[in-house]
Amino acid sequence: MSYPSPPPPDPARDGSSVAVVQRWNTLFPGASVPVLIALASAFLSEHYGAPAMLLAILIGLALHFLAEDPRTSEGLDFASRTILRLGIALLGLRVSVAMFAELGPAVIVMIVSAVILTILFGLIASRLSGQGSGFGFLTGGAVAICGASAAMAIFAALGGQRDKEADQQMVFTVIGVTMLSTLAMIFYPLLASFAGLDGHATGIFLGATIHDVAQVAGAGFSVSVPAGETAVFVKLIRVTMLAPVVLVAALAFRRSITDGSLQKPPLLPGFVVAFLVLATLNSLVTIPPVIGDIAGSLSRWALLVAIAAIGVKTSLPDVFRIGGRAISLLVAETAFLALLVLGVLLFLHP
Numbered sequence: 181m182s183y184p185s186p187p188p189p190d191p192a193r194d195g196s197s198v199a200v201v202q203r204w205n206t207l208f209p210g211a212s213v214p215v216l217i218a219l220a221s222a223f224l225s226e227h228y229g230a231p232a233m234l235l236a237i238l239i240g241l242a243l244h245f246l247a248e249d250p251r252t253s254e255g256l257d258f259a260s261r262t263i264l265r266l267g268i269a270l271l272g273l274r275v276s277v278a279m280f281a282e283l284g285p286a287v288i289v290m291i292v293s294a295v296i297l298t299i300l301f302g303l304i305a306s307r308l309s310g311q312g313s314g315f316g317f318l319t320g321g322a323v324a325i326c327g328a329s330a331a332m333a334i335f336a337a338l339g340g341q342r343d344k345e346a347d348q349q350m351v352f353t354v355i356g357v358t359m360l361s362t363l364a365m366i367f368y369p370l371l372a373s374f375a376g377l378d379g380h381a382t383g384i385f386l387g388a389t390i391h392d393v394a395q396v397a398g399a400g401f402s403v404s405v406p407a408g409e410t411a412v413f414v415k416l417i418r419v420t421m422l423a424p425v426v427l428v429a430a431l432a433f434r435r436s437i438t439d440g441s442l443q444k445p446p447l448l449p450g451f452v453v454a455f456l457v458l459a460t461l462n463s464l465v466t467i468p469p470v471i472g473d474i475a476g477s478l479s480r481w482a483l484l485v486a487i488a489a490i491g492v493k494t495s496l497p498d499v500f501r502i503g504g505r506a507i508s509l510l511v512a513e514t515a516f517l518a519l520l521v522l523g524v525l526l527f528l529h530p
Contacts, residue, residue, distance in 0.1 A: 210255020240491020267482030383410025
């Protein structure tokens with residue numbers, strides 16, 4: 181009895197399978213490192229209360245020697261770029277147009293103006309202190325919008341200048357805004373109480389000034405449940421400013437490139453397009469809460485993995501060389517934003 185012979189192998193399919201396996205083998209050693217760091221950071225954060233992003237970047241800095249190993253370098257690059265963009269894009273499912281209608285025009289104008297003025301303040305102060313406009317945009321955007329997430333988004337938009345110095349500035353900014361955000365979580369509720377703000381105004385103040393979402397929630401709910409809900413809501417309004425600010429960063433950087441050997445970033449980065457598409461979808465269609473929760477969780481994990489990879493790629497002694505002027509710049513931007521918002525709220529709610 182004869183059996184039919186097996187079909188001949190398809191060279192195209194076999195070739196693509198081999199390419200996928202080779203790509204996986206190339207990326208896995210390096211990409212697995214920040215994943216493990218992210219898991220360890222989340223565990224430590226849950227049990228000891230420290231910010232997971234700060235823990236991830238500190239553990240990553242301790243493992244910098246892995247960035248010098250050719251077996252892990254490509255996977256670390258993948259985690260610090262592609263996974264970073266994925267995490268930022270998924271933030272789009274957390275914002276919608278309906279948010280703007282609920283706060284009223286005066287508060288919306290205040291939030292948008294505070295973001296713009298803080299970035300302009302960062303640009304001017306950075307130039308005056310000799311830090312450069314790029315660093316001022318990075319730190320100003322991080323302080324004005326959403327801390328580490330905004331810093332990484334602006335950093336990703338400046339794709340043509342992914343050099344060692346840029347990585348160091350990025351790590352410094354993330355460490356700085358995370359630490360300042362933690363301090364703000366402790367002291368800003370006291371400042372709001374001292375200024376005589378009511379619960380609603382306190383929630384607006386906390387949401388409009390504290391850098392990271394987790395610290396906003398911690399500060400707001402330490403005052404009251406309504407203040408916490410208002411604070412998180414205002415914070416998400418600030419997150420909606422991420423897309424236009426990143427677009428401006430990409431446009432500004434494109435114009436600054438005169439060296440033909442450098443690759444210009446795209447006019448509108450793909451992850452920003454994805455962010456806008458998801459935000460539009462969330463505005464037009466009622467997204468089931470479970471999907472929003474899953475997207476939010478995936479975004480947080482992706483950003484945690486990305487910041488861990490950036491930490492591994494960065495030398496801690498090089499970060500310390502950035503100097504006291506850069507620290508002063510972050511503190512000045514944070515103080516400027518807090519005083520600006522507090523002044524407006526005292527004017528609106530005397």
